[in-house]
Amino acid sequence: MKKFLWLLAILTVLVSVASCSDANLDETGEEHSVLRVGMELKYPPFETKDASGNPEGVSVMLAEALGDYLDVEIEIVDTAYASLIPALEQGNIDIIISSMTITPAREELVDFSIPYTNSQLMLLAHKDSIVQSPDDLNNPEVVIASKSGTIGALWAAENAPLAKILNVEEEASAVLEVAQGSADVFIYDPLSIIRHHENYKETTRTILEPLPNTKGWGIAMRKGETDLKNQIDAFIEEAKTDGTYETIREAYLKEKIEEFESYGLEFFF
Structure with a gap:
């Protein structure tokens, strides 16, 4: 009987520890989701x-x-x-x-x-790109740089299927493709477009016309x-x-x- 009670006490302690590990306690010791x-x-x-x-x-x-x-x-x-x-x-x-x-x-x-x-999407364009407005994007001669998984990449795939879409993992890399002339445009929110243009004023320009279907x-x-x-x-x-x-x-x-x-x-x- 003593052995049974001892085992029961150990089991109770283990269950109590496990329960506490799944709960977050605030400074009063109360569980907080x-x-x-x-x-x-x-x-x-x-x-x-x-x-x-x-x-x-x-x-x-x-x-x-x-x-x-x-x-x-x-x-x-x-x-x-x-x-x-x-x-x-x-x-x-x-x-x-x-x-x-x-x-x-x-x-x-x-x-x-x-x-x-x-939410609005706008364009950062290379200064010599043929793209002057969103209407110019769906063109096999246009290269669109975008960050993988973002709305810019999704928008390009759905709305500019004729363009060549260059998906990269980092935003800065996509912007650099445009700044160096390897891509025509980068699609992103206007906040980012303005910021990146400030960093590459000599080789880029902004097209601050909202893209449709967003x-x-x-x-x-x-x-x-x-x-x-x-x-x-x-x-x-x-x-x-x-x-x-x-x-x-x-x-x-x-x-x-x-x-x-x-x-x-x-x-x-």
Whole structure:
């Protein structure tokens, strides 16, 4: 009997330890749910790292505000952009907040929230390229550089099938292809297009005409998580009017907003 009680006590301790390893405890010792948010921390000022290597930026602040709204702890999981949806499907992350444009192809794999920003695609062109507007892209003589897995790559495949599409892993490499004249254009958001043109003023020009057939950025989650989607949609609606967006804009976007205005563009967040 004593041996049985001893074994029962050991088993109880092991179960208790296992349970604690799966729970996150706050400073009061109470269990606190964790929402793992996937994003690629290579896209300032939306997803990036501070000098100490900690996640920061617009998307990080948005994720933290969502955590407050849902009363959960937020864990940022730095994930390569092309691996975000697979990571979500495999259960390694719970949602994606990574400047991800809602597209029909992605909607086949994941569910999206309502858009939390407008999303526009524009062009960085080599100074001597034949491309003068989006109408010129669907041409076998045009080379389009894009970052693999991004909306620019998806848009090119769907809307410019006659063009030669050069997909590369890094944004900077795609931009360099244009700057050096190996590609005609790079497709991306206007924030990035303006920034890259500033870095290569002598060899590039901007075409700040929005490409057609694009939607806004959404928060992605696994298929069928209706309750979570409804909560996230409600959060986005509230965040747009309760001062959350204004706080984020003040923290990270003031200079970018002024830069957009100097180009005659309305900022998209």
